[in-house]
Amino acid sequence: MVIDIVGAGSLGLLFGGKLQAGGYSVRFWTRTPEQAEELRVHGLTITEQGKKTKLLPQHIQAYPITDLSARWHDRPGDWLLLMVKQTSIDDVIHIMETMKDYILNIVCFQNGMGHIEKIQAALPLSSIYRAVTTEGAKKVQYGVIRAGEGQTWFGRDVHTKEIEKDTSGSLEEVRLEALLQQAGFNCTASNQIDKLIYRKLLINAVINPLTAIWRIPNGELLQNDYRLKVMRSLYDEASAIYKASDIMVGTDMWEEILSVCRSTASNTSSMLADVIQGRRTEVESISGQMVQLAHQCGLTAPHHELMLHLIEGIRPEGVS
Ligand code: KPL
DSSP, X not given: OEEEEEOOSHHHHHHHHHHHHTTOEEEEEESSHHHHHXXXXXXXEEEETTEEEEEOGGGOEEEEGGGHHHHHHHSOOSEEEEOSOGGGHHHHHHHXXXXXXXXXXXXXOOSSSSHHHHHHHHSTTSEEEEEEEOOOEEEETTEEEEOSOOEEEEEOOHHHHHHHTOOSOOHHHHHHHHHHHHXXXXXXXXXXXXXXXXXXXXXXXXXXXXXXXXXXXXXXGGGSHHHHHHHHHHHHHHHHHHHHTTOXXXXXXXXXXXXXXXXXXXXXXXXXXXXXXXXXXXXXXXXXXHHHHHXXXXXXXXXXXXXXXHHHHHSOTTOO
């Protein structure tokens, strides 16, 4: 079985590395030729709970993403795990548009919303799955460190299934679940992936912009009442939007947000990491998405809109 990992960031290396260590044939697709070469020359070491697994350079298949279409044509893959950030999605879609006549099984790991529709439009014959993961990893020189055991869920959108008149888990879903479990991930196929995506959106919409603005790790959000008050206003506003949009997330999300802050207390949120590195953030597909959802149901979202503007305002003029 051939598994394509598009994006060699920390999660891409973790999933790809463990799948390869689990006996699958993995191809890494990187943004630049230099990243691919580094993997091919130095190999990849995965560190988990102090134990190191080394993938030797001669066993690594890594290529720049611009070669994907041609190589896939020669040897099609079985699964493509799309692990680039939301902010790179448009570039990746542009490259993958040449594959519109192929049938791919694509699993999208991006935070936020709005990308699935774009990918499906560019690759109409392909099956697109969403994934939500609580896996965390840190990229280090020639390797990656797993932060602890997370949980991964994946599935297809309800509306996609309705189109196909298929409400049960497909054979492909069962296969993917087994594949990831065999590679050492706690993974479950879910027929409620939309619910999980909306839960994650809410968590990210409360935690990420505030940690990026205040430049604090997730756990420090809980350390003073002013921070908690702002978090609560973002949460209340999002809850009202979900209620008006008939989006049911089915659990006490305020408690869950506090619990994520505790369980990831020392984490630098992905948005803070982007801000520190001077990269584009995913704020448009997180806070921007909340604002859009509000407008769609006749509400406004001034708190989330403020987050969007504050984060977008950090970017220096001219940097895209
Ligand atoms: O998903 C995250 C992120 O940083 O993007 C959280 C849950 C906030 C963990 O850091």
